[in-house]
Amino acid sequence: MSPAQDGGTLLRWIWAGYLRRHLPLIGLALALMTIEGAMLGLLSYLIKPMFDDIFVAGNRGAIPLVASAVFGVFLIRAGAGFSQRVLMARVGQRVMAAIQHDLVRHMLTLDSLWFQKTPPGHLIERVRGDTLVIANIWNTVLAAAGRDAVALLSLFAVALSIDWLWTLIAVAGVPLLVVPIMALQRWVRRTTRNARGAAAHISTRLDEIFHGMTTIKLNRMERREADRFGQSVDRFVHAQIRSEAGQAGIPALMDIVAGLGFLGVLSYGGLQIIDGDKTVGEFMSFFTAMALVFEPLRRIGRVSGAWQAALASLERLYAVFLERPTILSPARPARLPAPGGACDIGFRDVHLAYDDTPVLNGLSFTAKAGAVTALVGPSGAGKSTVFNLLTRLIEPQRGQITLGGVAVETLELYDLRDQFSVVTQEAPLFDETIRDNICLGRDVPQDRLDEVLRAAHVIDFLPALPDGLNSPAGPRGSNLSGGQRQRVAIARALLRDAPILLMDEATSALDAQSEKAVQEALERLSQGRTTLVIAHRLATVRNADKIVVMDKGRLVEEGPHQALLDRGGLYAGLYKLQFASES
Ligand SMILES: Nc1ncnc2c1ncn2[C@@H]1O[C@H](COP(=O)(O)OP(=O)(O)OP(=O)(O)O)[C@@H](O)[C@H]1O
Numbered sequence: 001m002s003p004a005q006d007g008g009t010l011l012r013w014i015w016a017g018y019l020r021r022h023l024p025l026i027g028l029a030l031a032l033m034t035i036e037g038a039m040l041g042l043l044s045y046l047i048k049p050m051f052d053d054i055f056v057a058g059n060r061g062a063i064p065l066v067a068s069a070v071f072g073v074f075l076i077r078a079g080a081g082f083s084q085r086v087l088m089a090r091v092g093q094r095v096m097a098a099i100q101h102d103l104v105r106h107m108l109t110l111d112s113l114w115f116q117k118t119p120p121g122h123l124i125e126r127v128r129g130d131t132l133v134i135a136n137i138w139n140t141v142l143a144a145a146g147r148d149a150v151a152l153l154s155l156f157a158v159a160l161s162i163d164w165l166w167t168l169i170a171v172a173g174v175p176l177l178v179v180p181i182m183a184l185q186r187w188v189r190r191t192t193r194n195a196r197g198a199a200a201h202i203s204t205r206l207d208e209i210f211h212g213m214t215t216i217k218l219n220r221m222e223r224r225e226a227d228r229f230g231q232s233v234d235r236f237v238h239a240q241i242r243s244e245a246g247q248a249g250i251p252a253l254m255d256i257v258a259g260l261g262f263l264g265v266l267s268y269g270g271l272q273i274i275d276g277d278k279t280v281g282e283f284m285s286f287f288t289a290m291a292l293v294f295e296p297l298r299r300i301g302r303v304s305g306a307w308q309a310a311l312a313s314l315e316r317l318y319a320v321f322l323e324r325p326t327i328l329s330p331a332r333p334a335r336l337p338a339p340g341g342a343c344d345i346g347f348r349d350v351h352l353a354y355d356d357t358p359v360l361n362g363l364s365f366t367a368k369a370g371a372v373t374a375l376v377g378p379s380g381a382g383k384s385t386v387f388n389l390l391t392r393l394i395e396p397q398r399g400q401i402t403l404g405g406v407a408v409e410t411l412e413l414y415d416l417r418d419q420f421s422v423v424t425q426e427a428p429l430f431d432e433t434i435r436d437n438i439c440l441g442r443d444v445p446q447d448r449l450d451e452v453l454r455a456a457h458v459i460d461f462l463p464a465l466p467d468g469l470n471s472p473a474g475p476r477g478s479n480l481s482g483g484q485r486q487r488v489a490i491a492r493a494l495l496r497d498a499p500i501l502l503m504d505e506a507t508s509a510l511d512a513q514s515e516k517a518v519q520e521a522l523e524r525l526s527q528g529r530t531t532l533v534i535a536h537r538l539a540t541v542r543n544a545d546k547i548v549v550m551d552k553g554r555l556v557e558e559g560p561h562q563a564l565l566d567r568g569g570l571y572a573g574l575y576k577l578q579f580a581s582e583s
Helices: 007-056 062-107 112-117 120-162 164-171 174-211 213-218 222-274 280-322 383-390 413-418 434-439 446-455 482-496 512-526 561-567 570-582
Strands: 345-354 357-367 372-376 398-403 420-423 500-504 530-534 546-551 554-559
Touching (some): 007 120, 164 222, 174 222, 174 280, 357 383, 357 398, 372 383, 383 500, 420 482, 546 561, 554 561, 554 570
16 A cells, blocks of 8 residues: 555545535535634623622623523524534535545456455445544534634633633643644554554454355354454454544643643632632633633544544545556557457467466467367466456566457457456356346346346246346345356356357356256357357367367467377376266
8 A cells, every 4th residue: 555645635635526515515514613612702701791790789680681692692502503513414424425436436447456455344444434434524623623713712702801811821831732732643643543454454354254154154163253353353442442542632631731720710810809809700701711611622632633533544545546557448449350240369478477476477379269269277277367368357467468469458448348258157146136137237128138048047947036037146146056146147148248258167056957058058159259268177178179278377288179189298188087087
């Protein structure tokens, strides 16, 4: 992730990108906050006539006036406070929604490799947890800037109007706060960063537990997982307590300084009242103003801690926005010679390494247009990597990959991916209906849909489902069996009707009877298309036009089944091994 950002950069980013557009609402909320804050000053001011005119002077006529003034102050405060809170909630929620939306939109452009390196739990925590912190901070910051600052000013104005020396004594200790508060702010930002990291860890653990439930149960890992989860939670709690202690430290320091101020004023002012230099009303009004100062002061004190905590979240969000995709469409994309038609696939001297681990070491082969080419070889030979390179999910370090003679990186990315229908072993489904999983948001005529449902043998299991085609597939397709999931994925590929078919053990989860039927459907589908098949069970690729045998990221031999058997090389060895174990 990118280095730490300074607060100014983060603030400018969030202001320009998300807050500025709500300026009218924020302005209105600030105005209401100002009114709410000023009411506090007015209240403390009304204490003086309350004491001096009513209690001390015994002026009965002043009661209705002062009482209605006090009631009016509370009424205005209630109206302004309610309205500004509702407005700020709207701003906060909208800012959060906009960041979440932009964040997910941005993440969807990032390279597949970035997602492999960043655990899903971490990403979920950024989209949910960090944006929530940002949603809540504006209320705290703006309320401090508007309501609390105005409250402070008005209360100080009242205090100064009563006695400037008392006011000076009361605030004499404030400069002492500067250094410790700055140190605390640094502490809060650091500990909050740790806490946010630990929260991301918790999400990752949860993600792994819930997705790995079956493995956990079958391997009796419940205790271990619960312990590991407990450790993650403990780490979070530890970091969070440190962060909150830091945040709580700031208002606590203010309390101590305020206490010292009171001590001074009481010692000096008390004598003045006894000597008759000041009235009780003046002292009570001053005392109320200074007592009321604490709450907004403490809230303002909390702001700096909360702001530091929010900066840690802003920083984490900003870091994701700084990530740039490297796999992009070219500025001036090339065109395929025959768009939508079958075309040759070519790999020429392709090299690829993950960090320092080489995966492909100069792979070269061609797959003829309209023919079936099988990729076989030992596990880890790089067969799936070929698919990922063709579809530009990853990029090679060296070499050329072409479709119809055109280098894949010169094509528009969507155009390129439109050329492929991909069916893999895992058949990943979304938590939507089976219909949605097949149509993927496109409008499909019913007769065309029926056609693919029949061809992929989805029709066979629909009657057993509660709502047929409209039954939910469940999270990751968990309501369906492996074979059913695979048939749905095959129907999806059939519907896509792309000129190149990529199949990675496409029928591995089917029973023998369905496999035969689906295999036939796929064979029919592959007619006139360029088909690339990865197969571990060599019996399924006997009829391929060409078999490319890979080992350690290189082509070691190629040709039709019989020719490779006659050659007696790696393929013949693998085939004999499988044949022997099957018979
Ligand atoms: N994201 C990744 N980071 C690091 N190494 C990776 C990554 N993806 C794949 N590899 C490595 O690349 C090599 C080739 O993987 P690939 O999935 O292409 O093999 P394969 O021939 O399809 O294997 P199998 O037949 O077992 O599916 C493997 O050694 C694997 O460990």
